[in-house]
Amino acid sequence: MRVTSRKKEHGVEVYDAGLNLVRVFPVPPRSTYREPGSEGHAVTRSLDRLVYATDTAVLRVDPDGHEDWRFELGERGPNRGVAYTDVALSADETLVWVYAPNTMADRSRPDEWILLDAATGVPRARHELTTTGHGGDQFPLRDGRMLLEVGEGQDGISIFLAGPDTSPREYGWGDRSLISVSPDESRFMTVDHDQEDMRIHDFPSGEVQLRFTVSDFGFAPRDEVYFEWNGGFLDEHTAIAVLGGVNDQAESEDEEEWWQHFRIDVRTGEVLGELNVTTIDQYDLQVLGDGTYMITDTDGTLHRM
Template sequence: MPELVATLTAPLPAAEADAPQLVHLGGCPALLQRGDGELVVQLLDDAFGVTRTLRFPAPWPRRSGSHTVAPDADLAVFTGRDAVRAVDAEGSVRWEVRHGGWPHPDRGSAAFSPDGRLVWAHVRGPLLDAGEPDPDAVDEWLVLDAADGRVLARADAQAAAAGSVHVPHPDPARMGLSIGEGQDGAPLRWGHFDGERLAVAYFEGQDLVLLDVNPSGSRFLTVDHDQNTLAVHETASGAVVARWDAGTSAPRHPDAEPDNDEAEPYWDWAGGFVDDTTVLASTVESDEEWGEGRHWLVGAAPQGPAEPEPVGYPLPVTSPPAPLGAGRWYTYGTAYDSLHVWAARA
């Protein structure tokens, strides 16, 4: 049974904001929550106490895009319908990159590199006022200078996104991009910026949702678009080194009807690494019709994958998990207005 480390209360009312997120900024925990008018950033100490609160004015409503915060917390970048904009805590616009514009309700995303020098942004092409736009690119992937928004490199994402999520790698020159195309698929893109050119691995013919990268950066975790297979890949080659099929690795929910063919479990599009070789996954979505959702710890050590082990909690847990590394993860309270931080017991 995991240990409850902390319970954090969301700074904004649930009815007026997105669910809070717990992230690492510059190696320290931080609680982020986006409302329509602002992005609240609470910097935390190692005991998850609030040390400082920053409020970044939002340039557009939260449903119009996503956000990311610099490792030193001095800058927030907001992705919107037709622009990517960097704003400081005083509300001043540092820079803006305009693009072709997402059709409602589609949208892109952005993320800082771990060293804070780059911003990776997924936008709808062509770029405006950036020189040499590619009229054939539907989606573009950009590497921007975080200081002034200059486009350092760009590539055709070769997708038609409904939405996307960036998954940072410990190496500032590398980034993962998970693109959702609704029912049409889930393209995975892996980028490397050598200082001049953005090289992209496209994983053609594979519909994979990228969930996480392990702390050392040697492996990444995916779930296929059909939610049947959870897999760990080598970062260098993309090769699968461990996989778990839900139909054989996760037993039916104990309260499911035994003769119901629709009671087969499937993996959530959520989870990640709690340490370099241990994955935390869940089957909450497929379990909810039958009872309490389940979480699973699975090992992917060099000697081979282990079978999933159910996680037992001391209080009801209704959400999928969000791993934090270092043996920790968090889950949401029932109303998504708080979150619980957990640690694996030795």
């Protein structure tokens, strides 16, 4: 079961399969560059426990916000920069995986990928990373392994794969954003850091199976069109690519952004046409892997399509 949750100013909202609001976990406001607060979070399938990060710790709490445990990451130093800690639960929910951007947090130690016992918060493994990351996104796999994308700003993006008992393997590209893993976990999707192409890779080897440029979607290379860092696998055989651009407004100095969603057959590479859907921004649509996707209405209501 995929858990749907989102962080709002009043806390982390948790929804059931029908997108009915179940509860709201009280957490500190979002962390910002200058003001500490809450960062990454994950909700258990029972919907009654939340794991979340702050600028100094990782916590597991009950629905009232009472702590089950707390794992200290340490204070951030005076030369800290943009640094957001990410947390994710393993597929069997026995481990909490933590990406800690220690370098940018000025903790005087390298970035780490930390595995905590989900029941107790006790560390099970700690891996030093060579990244200088601002933040990370994690993708749990059914066999207990985890994929991690670390964003390093202008220095690019690093992608790692590790298991509970194995050291991280870095894919080594340094310039690709990890977007999605297919429902059968045989493929994954990346977008170029400069947004110039999208690729479908074999998992776990990373070998490129398909590569797409904007011309594959009917745009001329000279058009100012690019791939958004969004999309993913609608189902086992179909992916969604999001392309965007900017329209100049002739009568003003403003520029209007636009974006479109396209369906792709990942077996053949055929572009199946546009997905006719309106979203509030380029990153709103979330594919669910079962042929459906989720979008947000202008009033904030979630819809499954």
